[in-house]
Amino acid sequence: MSGEPPAAMLHDPILAPSLLASDHARLAEGAALAARVGAPWLHLDIMDGHFVPNLSFGPETLAALRRDGSKLFFDTHLMLAEPQKYAEAFIRAGADRISIHIEPPYDVIGTLTLIRERGKHAGIALNPGTPASAVEALLAQVDLVLVMTVQPGFGGQAFRQDVLPKIAQIAGWRKERALNFRIEVDGGIDLATAKECRAVGADSFVCGTSFFQAPDPAAFAAGIAKL
Numbered sequence: 001m002s003g004e005p006p007a008a009m010l011h012d013p014i015l016a017p018s019l020l021a022s023d024h025a026r027l028a029e030g031a032a033l034a035a036r037v038g039a040p041w042l043h044l045d046i047m048d049g050h051f052v053p054n055l056s057f058g059p060e061t062l063a064a065l066r067r068d069g070s071k072l073f074f075d076t077h078l079m080l081a082e083p084q085k086y087a088e089a090f091i092r093a094g095a096d097r098i099s100i101h102i103e104p105p106y107d108v109i110g111t112l113t114l115i116r117e118r119g120k121h122a123g124i125a126l127n128p129g130t131p132a133s134a135v136e137a138l139l140a141q142v143d144l145v146l147v148m149t150v151q152p153g154f155g156g157q158a159f160r161q162d163v164l165p166k167i168a169q170i171a172g173w174r175k176e177r178a179l180n181f182r183i184e185v186d187g188g189i190d191l192a193t194a195k196e197c198r199a200v201g202a203d204s205f206v207c208g209t210s211f212f213q214a215p216d217p218a219a220f221a222a223g224i225a226k227l
Protein backbone atom coordinates (compact mmCIF):
# COMPACT_ATOMS: atom_id res chain seq x y z
CA MET A 1 0.00 0.00 0.00
CA SER A 2 1.60 3.22 -1.17
CA GLY A 3 -0.16 5.44 1.48
CA GLU A 4 -1.39 7.62 -1.38
CA PRO A 5 -5.15 7.32 -1.99
CA PRO A 6 -5.87 5.53 -5.30
CA ALA A 7 -6.67 7.96 -8.10
CA ALA A 8 -10.27 9.05 -8.53
CA MET A 9 -11.45 8.69 -4.94
CA LEU A 10 -15.23 8.40 -5.23
CA HIS A 11 -16.23 10.32 -2.12
CA ASP A 12 -14.75 13.12 -0.03
CA PRO A 13 -13.72 12.10 3.49
CA ILE A 14 -16.37 12.46 6.19
CA LEU A 15 -15.86 12.43 9.96
CA ALA A 16 -18.55 10.71 12.06
CA PRO A 17 -17.82 11.24 15.77
CA SER A 18 -19.08 8.30 17.81
CA LEU A 19 -21.18 9.58 20.70
CA LEU A 20 -20.49 6.39 22.66
CA ALA A 21 -17.07 7.88 23.57
CA SER A 22 -18.48 11.16 24.85
CA ASP A 23 -19.54 12.02 28.44
CA HIS A 24 -22.84 10.19 28.86
CA ALA A 25 -24.00 12.77 31.39
CA ARG A 26 -23.65 15.42 28.63
CA LEU A 27 -24.66 13.74 25.36
CA ALA A 28 -26.14 16.93 23.87
CA GLU A 29 -22.84 18.72 24.46
CA GLY A 30 -21.04 15.89 22.68
CA ALA A 31 -23.34 16.29 19.68
CA ALA A 32 -22.86 20.06 19.77
CA LEU A 33 -19.07 19.64 19.76
CA ALA A 34 -19.31 17.48 16.63
CA ALA A 35 -21.38 20.17 14.91
CA ARG A 36 -19.09 22.98 16.08
CA VAL A 37 -16.01 21.43 14.44
CA GLY A 38 -17.92 20.86 11.19
CA ALA A 39 -18.47 17.08 11.37
CA PRO A 40 -21.58 16.49 9.23
CA TRP A 41 -22.50 13.15 10.81
CA LEU A 42 -23.02 11.82 14.34
CA HIS A 43 -22.42 8.09 14.77
CA LEU A 44 -24.85 6.48 17.19
CA ASP A 45 -24.04 2.99 18.45
CA ILE A 46 -27.07 0.92 19.43
CA MET A 47 -26.27 -2.24 21.38
CA ASP A 48 -28.63 -4.95 22.71
CA GLY A 49 -26.50 -7.10 25.00
CA HIS A 50 -27.08 -10.06 22.67
CA PHE A 51 -25.43 -9.39 19.31
CA VAL A 52 -22.76 -7.55 21.27
CA PRO A 53 -21.91 -7.92 25.01
CA ASN A 54 -22.84 -4.36 25.93
CA LEU A 55 -25.78 -1.91 26.14
CA SER A 56 -25.83 1.74 24.96
CA PHE A 57 -28.60 4.02 23.66
CA GLY A 58 -32.28 3.68 22.67
CA PRO A 59 -34.62 5.59 20.29
CA GLU A 60 -35.39 8.11 23.04
CA THR A 61 -31.74 9.20 23.02
CA LEU A 62 -32.04 10.20 19.36
CA ALA A 63 -35.42 11.88 19.93
CA ALA A 64 -33.99 13.86 22.85
CA LEU A 65 -31.03 15.06 20.77
CA ARG A 66 -33.45 16.16 18.03
CA ARG A 67 -35.63 18.00 20.56
CA ASP A 68 -32.45 19.64 21.82
CA GLY A 69 -31.95 20.98 18.28
CA SER A 70 -29.31 18.72 16.73
CA LYS A 71 -29.39 18.98 12.92
CA LEU A 72 -26.56 16.51 12.37
CA PHE A 73 -27.00 13.53 10.08
CA PHE A 74 -27.69 10.66 12.52
CA ASP A 75 -25.60 7.73 11.30
CA THR A 76 -27.25 5.00 13.38
CA HIS A 77 -25.39 1.71 13.82
CA LEU A 78 -27.69 -1.09 14.97
CA MET A 79 -25.68 -3.82 16.69
CA LEU A 80 -28.83 -5.81 17.35
CA ALA A 81 -29.71 -9.50 16.95
CA GLU A 82 -33.17 -8.45 15.67
CA PRO A 83 -32.79 -5.05 13.94
CA GLN A 84 -35.99 -5.54 11.92
CA LYS A 85 -37.95 -5.04 15.16
CA TYR A 86 -36.41 -1.64 15.93
CA ALA A 87 -35.66 0.09 12.60
CA GLU A 88 -39.02 1.91 12.54
CA ALA A 89 -38.61 3.23 16.08
CA PHE A 90 -35.18 4.70 15.29
CA ILE A 91 -36.51 6.23 12.06
CA ARG A 92 -39.37 7.88 13.99
CA ALA A 93 -36.82 9.09 16.57
CA GLY A 94 -34.78 10.94 13.95
CA ALA A 95 -32.27 8.52 12.39
CA ASP A 96 -31.07 9.52 8.88
CA ARG A 97 -29.22 6.32 8.12
CA ILE A 98 -29.75 2.91 9.64
CA SER A 99 -26.95 0.41 9.30
CA ILE A 100 -27.74 -3.20 10.08
CA HIS A 101 -25.39 -6.18 10.48
CA ILE A 102 -25.21 -9.07 8.03
CA GLU A 103 -24.38 -11.73 10.66
CA PRO A 104 -27.61 -12.43 12.62
CA PRO A 105 -30.39 -14.65 11.13
CA TYR A 106 -33.17 -12.24 10.02
CA ASP A 107 -34.67 -10.79 6.81
CA VAL A 108 -31.79 -8.48 5.83
CA ILE A 109 -33.15 -7.56 2.40
CA GLY A 110 -36.63 -6.89 3.80
CA THR A 111 -35.18 -4.63 6.48
CA LEU A 112 -32.99 -2.70 3.99
CA THR A 113 -36.06 -2.26 1.78
CA LEU A 114 -38.12 -0.99 4.72
CA ILE A 115 -35.44 1.58 5.63
CA ARG A 116 -35.24 2.86 2.04
CA GLU A 117 -39.03 2.90 1.61
CA ARG A 118 -39.16 5.22 4.60
CA GLY A 119 -36.87 7.57 2.67
CA LYS A 120 -33.85 6.89 4.86
CA HIS A 121 -30.33 5.82 3.99
CA ALA A 122 -29.50 2.14 4.45
CA GLY A 123 -26.16 0.65 5.41
CA ILE A 124 -24.89 -2.91 5.72
CA ALA A 125 -22.30 -3.70 8.38
CA LEU A 126 -19.89 -6.62 8.71
CA ASN A 127 -17.67 -7.77 11.56
CA PRO A 128 -13.89 -8.28 11.20
CA GLY A 129 -14.30 -12.05 10.84
CA THR A 130 -17.00 -11.83 8.17
CA PRO A 131 -15.75 -12.05 4.55
CA ALA A 132 -16.61 -9.35 2.02
CA SER A 133 -18.47 -11.97 -0.03
CA ALA A 134 -21.18 -12.00 2.66
CA VAL A 135 -22.39 -8.55 1.53
CA GLU A 136 -21.46 -8.71 -2.16
CA ALA A 137 -25.03 -9.38 -3.34
CA LEU A 138 -26.36 -6.39 -1.39
CA LEU A 139 -23.99 -3.71 -2.66
CA ALA A 140 -26.51 -2.21 -5.10
CA GLN A 141 -29.12 -1.89 -2.34
CA VAL A 142 -27.19 0.22 0.16
CA ASP A 143 -25.69 3.70 0.32
CA LEU A 144 -23.00 2.62 2.74
CA VAL A 145 -20.94 -0.43 3.71
CA LEU A 146 -19.79 -0.29 7.35
CA VAL A 147 -16.62 -2.30 7.77
CA MET A 148 -15.92 -3.00 11.43
CA THR A 149 -12.22 -2.60 12.20
CA VAL A 150 -12.69 -3.96 15.74
CA GLN A 151 -14.97 -6.62 17.17
CA PRO A 152 -18.08 -4.58 17.99
CA GLY A 153 -19.30 -3.88 21.50
CA PHE A 154 -16.86 -1.38 22.98
CA GLY A 155 -14.99 1.80 22.15
CA GLY A 156 -11.27 2.26 22.79
CA GLN A 157 -10.13 -0.97 21.14
CA ALA A 158 -7.08 -1.35 18.87
CA PHE A 159 -7.50 -1.09 15.10
CA ARG A 160 -7.27 -4.41 13.21
CA GLN A 161 -4.80 -4.18 10.31
CA ASP A 162 -6.04 -7.52 8.97
CA VAL A 163 -9.26 -5.84 7.79
CA LEU A 164 -7.50 -3.57 5.23
CA PRO A 165 -7.56 -6.11 2.34
CA LYS A 166 -11.31 -6.54 2.81
CA ILE A 167 -11.83 -2.77 2.45
CA ALA A 168 -9.78 -2.87 -0.77
CA GLN A 169 -11.91 -5.77 -2.02
CA ILE A 170 -15.16 -3.89 -1.44
CA ALA A 171 -13.72 -0.72 -3.01
CA GLY A 172 -12.67 -2.81 -6.01
CA TRP A 173 -16.21 -4.13 -6.49
CA ARG A 174 -17.57 -0.60 -6.13
CA LYS A 175 -15.30 0.60 -8.95
CA GLU A 176 -15.83 -2.43 -11.21
CA ARG A 177 -19.62 -2.16 -10.94
CA ALA A 178 -19.77 1.66 -11.00
CA LEU A 179 -21.63 1.70 -7.70
CA ASN A 180 -21.83 4.76 -5.48
CA PHE A 181 -21.98 3.54 -1.90
CA ARG A 182 -19.69 4.96 0.78
CA ILE A 183 -17.25 2.80 2.72
CA GLU A 184 -17.26 3.53 6.44
CA VAL A 185 -14.69 2.19 8.89
CA ASP A 186 -15.44 1.86 12.58
CA GLY A 187 -13.23 0.95 15.53
CA GLY A 188 -9.78 2.18 16.54
CA ILE A 189 -9.84 4.92 13.90
CA ASP A 190 -7.47 7.84 14.45
CA LEU A 191 -5.57 10.03 11.96
CA ALA A 192 -2.98 7.32 11.25
CA THR A 193 -5.36 4.38 10.81
CA ALA A 194 -7.82 6.58 8.90
CA LYS A 195 -5.02 7.32 6.40
CA GLU A 196 -4.35 3.60 5.97
CA CYS A 197 -8.06 2.96 5.37
CA ARG A 198 -8.29 5.88 2.95
CA ALA A 199 -5.42 4.40 0.94
CA VAL A 200 -7.52 1.30 0.22
CA GLY A 201 -10.80 3.11 -0.50
CA ALA A 202 -12.56 4.10 2.74
CA ASP A 203 -14.21 7.55 2.86
CA SER A 204 -16.26 7.69 6.08
CA PHE A 205 -14.46 7.60 9.41
CA VAL A 206 -16.15 6.78 12.73
CA CYS A 207 -14.04 8.28 15.51
CA GLY A 208 -14.92 7.79 19.16
CA THR A 209 -11.95 7.90 21.51
CA SER A 210 -9.68 9.69 19.02
CA PHE A 211 -12.20 12.55 18.59
CA PHE A 212 -13.67 13.00 22.06
CA GLN A 213 -10.28 12.69 23.74
CA ALA A 214 -8.44 14.81 21.17
CA PRO A 215 -6.62 17.80 22.78
CA ASP A 216 -7.90 19.86 19.81
CA PRO A 217 -11.05 18.35 18.23
CA ALA A 218 -11.18 21.04 15.52
CA ALA A 219 -7.62 20.23 14.42
CA PHE A 220 -8.53 16.53 14.47
CA ALA A 221 -11.55 17.18 12.25
CA ALA A 222 -9.37 19.21 9.87
CA GLY A 223 -6.95 16.27 9.70
CA ILE A 224 -9.72 13.91 8.59
CA ALA A 225 -11.02 16.45 6.04
CA LYS A 226 -7.56 16.59 4.47
CA LEU A 227 -7.30 12.82 3.84
Ligand code: DX5
Pocket residue numbers: 018020021043045077150151152153154155156157186187188189206207208209210
Ligand atom coordinates in the same frame (compact mmCIF):
# COMPACT_ATOMS: atom_id res chain seq x y z
C1 DX5 B 1 -17.97 -0.30 18.60
C2 DX5 B 1 -18.69 0.81 17.92
C3 DX5 B 1 -17.79 1.97 17.52
C4 DX5 B 1 -17.03 2.60 18.69
C5 DX5 B 1 -15.84 3.35 18.14
O1 DX5 B 1 -18.75 -1.43 18.62
O2 DX5 B 1 -19.38 0.37 16.76
O3 DX5 B 1 -18.55 2.95 16.84
O4 DX5 B 1 -17.85 3.44 19.42
O5 DX5 B 1 -15.06 3.81 19.19
P1 DX5 B 1 -13.48 4.00 19.04
O6 DX5 B 1 -13.29 5.04 17.95
O7 DX5 B 1 -13.07 4.50 20.39
O8 DX5 B 1 -12.90 2.69 18.66
Ligand code: ZN
Pocket residue numbers: 018043044045077186206
Ligand atom coordinates in the same frame (compact mmCIF):
# COMPACT_ATOMS: atom_id res chain seq x y z
ZN1 ZN C 1 -20.31 1.97 15.51
